[in-house]
Amino acid sequence: xxxxxxxxxxxxxxxxxxxxxxxxxxxxxxxxxxxxxxxxxxxxxxxxxxxxxxxxxxxxxxxxxxxxxxxxxxxxxxxxxxxxxxxxxxxxxxxxxxxxxxxxxxxxxxxxxxxxxxxxxxxxxxxxxxxxxxxxxxxxxxxxxxxxxxxxxxxxxxxxxxxxxxxxxxxxxxxxxxxxxxxxxxxxxxxxxxxxxxxxxxxxxxxxxxxxxxxxxxxxxxxxxxxxxxxxxxxxxxxxxxxxxxxxxxxxxxxxxxxxxxxxxxxxxxxxxxxxx
Amino acid sequence: xxxxxxxxxxxxxxxxxxxxxxxxxxxxxxxxxxxxxxxxxxxxxxxxxxxxxxxxxxxxxxxxxxxxxxxxxxxxxxxxxxxxxxxxxxxxxxxxxxxxxxxxxxxxxxxxxxxxxxxxxxxxxxxxxxxxxxxxxxxxxxxxxxxxxxxxxxxxxxxxxxxxxxxxxxxxxxxxxxxxxxxxxxxxxxxxxxxxxxxxxxxxxxxxxxxxxxxxxxxxxxxxxxxxxxxxxxxxxxxxxxxxxxxxxxxxxxxxxxxxxxxxxxxxxxxxxxxxxxxxxxxxxxxxxxxxxxxxxxxxxxxxxxxxxxxxxxxxxxxxxxxxxxxxxxxxxxxxxxxxxxxxxxxxxxxxxxxxxxxxxxxxxxxxxxx
Numbered sequence: 094x095x096x097x098x099x100x101x102x103x104x105x106x107x108x109x110x111x112x113x114x115x116x117x118x119x120x121x122x123x124x125x126x127x128x129x130x131x132x133x134x135x136x137x138x139x140x141x142x143x144x145x146x147x148x149x150x151x152x153x154x155x156x157x158x159x160x161x162x163x164x165x166x167x168x169x170x171x172x173x174x175x176x177x178x179x180x181x182x183x184x185x186x187x188x189x190x191x192x193x194x195x196x197x198x199x200x201x202x203x204x205x206x207x208x209x210x211x212x213x214x215x216x217x218x219x220x221x222x223x224x225x226x227x228x229x230x231x232x233x234x235x236x237x238x239x240x241x242x243x244x245x246x247x248x249x250x251x252x253x254x255x256x257x258x259x260x261x262x263x264x265x266x267x268x269x270x271x272x273x274x275x276x277x278x279x280x281x282x283x284x285x286x287x288x289x290x291x292x293x294x295x296x297x298x299x300x301x302x303x304x305x306x307x308x309x310x311x312x313x314x315x316x317x318x319x320x321x322x323x324x325x326x327x328x329x330x331x332x333x334x335x336x337x338x339x340x341x342x343x344x345x346x347x348x349x350x351x352x353x354x355x356x357x358x359x360x361x362x363x364x365x366x367x368x369x370x
Numbered sequence: 371x372x373x374x375x376x377x378x379x380x381x382x383x384x385x386x387x388x389x390x391x392x393x394x395x396x397x398x399x400x401x402x403x404x405x406x407x408x409x410x411x412x413x414x415x416x417x418x419x420x421x422x423x424x425x426x427x428x429x430x431x432x433x434x435x436x437x438x439x440x441x442x443x444x445x446x447x448x449x450x451x452x453x454x455x456x457x458x459x460x461x462x463x464x465x466x467x468x469x470x471x472x473x474x475x476x477x478x479x480x481x482x483x484x485x486x487x488x489x490x491x492x493x494x495x496x497x498x499x500x501x502x503x504x505x506x507x508x509x510x511x512x513x514x515x516x517x518x519x520x521x522x523x524x525x526x527x528x529x530x531x532x533x534x535x536x537x538x539x540x541x542x543x544x545x546x547x548x549x550x551x552x553x554x555x556x557x558x559x560x561x562x563x564x565x566x567x568x569x570x571x572x573x574x575x576x577x578x579x580x581x582x583x584x585x586x587x588x589x590x591x592x593x594x595x596x597x598x599x600x601x602x603x604x605x606x607x608x609x610x611x612x613x614x615x616x617x618x619x620x621x622x623x624x625x626x627x628x629x630x631x632x633x634x635x636x637x638x639x640x641x642x643x644x645x646x647x648x649x650x651x652x653x654x655x656x657x658x659x660x661x662x663x664x665x666x667x668x669x670x671x672x673x674x675x676x677x678x679x680x681x682x683x684x685x686x687x688x689x690x691x692x693x694x695x696x697x698x699x700x701x702x703x704x705x706x707x708x709x710x711x712x713x714x715x716x717x718x719x720x721x722x723x724x725x726x727x728x729x730x731x732x733x734x735x736x737x738x739x740x741x
Contacts, residue, residue, distance in 0.1 A: 225512055
């Protein structure tokens with residue numbers, strides 16, 4: 094179904110009623126699975142993903158042989174001095190409109206796995222956990238565009254929940270442009286957070302940044318786009334990442350405050366009464 | 371054609387955010403959305419003593435990864451923090467609460483894996499047998515190792531290990547065996563070395579294993595004065611041992627009197643040879659008599675009453691964890707007595723009075739909180 098891009102110029106509203114710089118509704122939870130080391134659930138619009146983190150732990154038994162090879166994960170696991178980050182993604186058959194069977198060796202999934210693995214490995218303090226593996230298992234429950242961004246955000250939240258030290262949140266979102274590559278429209282506006290329909294029709298990129306800084310951790314662009322539009326798209330994307338980070342941070346804070354109030358964790362020292370003795 | 375755009379409603383919260391004072395949380399929401407939480411820098415800088423904070427719920431405040439804790443160079447960074455290469459400011463690397471020891475700032479995470487410390491009492495499971503040592507899962511980031519030389523070898527005196535021992539290493543511990551041990555030593559990279567050279571430690575049997583979260587953070591077992599104790603169970607359950615491993619692994623078992631004690635009871639004055647001896651000099655003999663049963667994997671006979679009380683204790687511990695209460699001797703004992711009383715009220719049917727999940731668990735936790 095071709096996207097009716099002409100309506101955008103009339104009201105400056107996108108197919109789902111958002112303006113160019115609006116994110117979809119993001120709803121997230123952490124600690125969704127009591128038995129896991131860390132877990133999260135994240136919705137970006139209708140894209141819904143679930144994440145479970147196990148580790149850092151030393152792999153043992155037959156798994157050790159399988160994992161350090163090229164097998165299950167994206168990066169090789171426990172390699173000497175620092176922890177390996179192994180990502181596995183399962184896309185549910187019912188997650189998109191057409192029911193596609195995706196095998197283990199699906200190249201798209203493998204690329205997503207290696208992207209997430211390397212992005213998180215750069216932010217997590219893996220040198221603190223020699224000989225161990227952090228395994229991140231992601232489940233896609235529903236797809237509506239910006240899948241990679243949602244997966245990265247969910248994985249970040251789950252790692253925070255697992256208490257794995259990291260430099261900062263890795264927050265991701267997508268950016269696009271209002272007209273197709275073929276239209277070659279000089280006045281095209283950048284768009285924030287593409288949904289599935291927009292992702293099919295319009296050029297787009299996924300960008301992830303490290304915390305509040307402008308340091309880009311992931312930049313994936315799979316479509317043709319004029320280079321003159323790229324700068325605008327990237328700027329909008331980076332700005333969106335900051336908004337996403339604020340939302341993720343709020344989720345963690347709410348949960349943390351709740352835990353302190355319930356007495357599950359001890360209160361911290363009030364920072365104002367922290368004089369030196 | 372005029373079009374009015376109605377601002378979308380904010381996303382609904384799945385769970386009610388705790389709001390003890392509505393104005394504080396409102397103002398914070400504004401801050402967070404505009405600046406993504408970085409505004410806390412102002413609150414925390416400790417160089418100049420800040421005026422009384424406007425935020426009322428400050429004591430519930432946590433720090434999150436990437437948040438600057440202080441940029442005053444007088445502080446030293448501890449666990450859960452890092453220093454950015456460019457600046458001298460100390461930045462949090464986990465989500466948790468700030469703790470201070472003199473000038474050392476560290477962040478205690480909301481939840482993390484157990485980190486071993488020398489002297490910790492841990493319960494572990496053998497996962498691998500190597501030539502001269504076992505690898506033990508203690509719920510840490512790495513497997514702990516238990517050298518053959520660090521266990522009580524059978525056969526009397528504290529002897530050195532021999533090649534024969536190496537060959538029959540599986541007769542002491544095999545894969546899947548549970549044991550209680552003490553952390554003897556830590557490697558530079560955080561790996562732990564265990565030892566069981568005491569009669570308090572060794573192989574576990576006659577009971578059940580419960581895994582809760584340990585000292586890493588976020589409730590669960592806390593380090594306390596006593597991690598191992600024996601209690602007299604209600605309803606004719608006899609005596610029950612509880613081992614609370616600091617790593618969050620718990621062992622609940624039927625209490626079995628040490629063999630030595632029985633010997634002394636049965637033959638108090640028979641005045642045998644001097645080697646069959648009073649307690650003061652009996653350390654070597656004690657080894658000898660105990661060693662036979664020490665590495666047995668065979669359970670003793672356990673009465674149904676004891677099993678029920680063990681199951682009840684397990685229920686108490688899981689209820690404590692599920693409701694975010696700490697697990698230590700005090701809480702477990704109070705919880706157990708409460709559970710026994712609750713069972714009396716439920717108990718006409720007599721069948722499922724052991725079950726402590728769901729509502730009953732919450733009820734139990736509520737009573738314990740009230741105390």
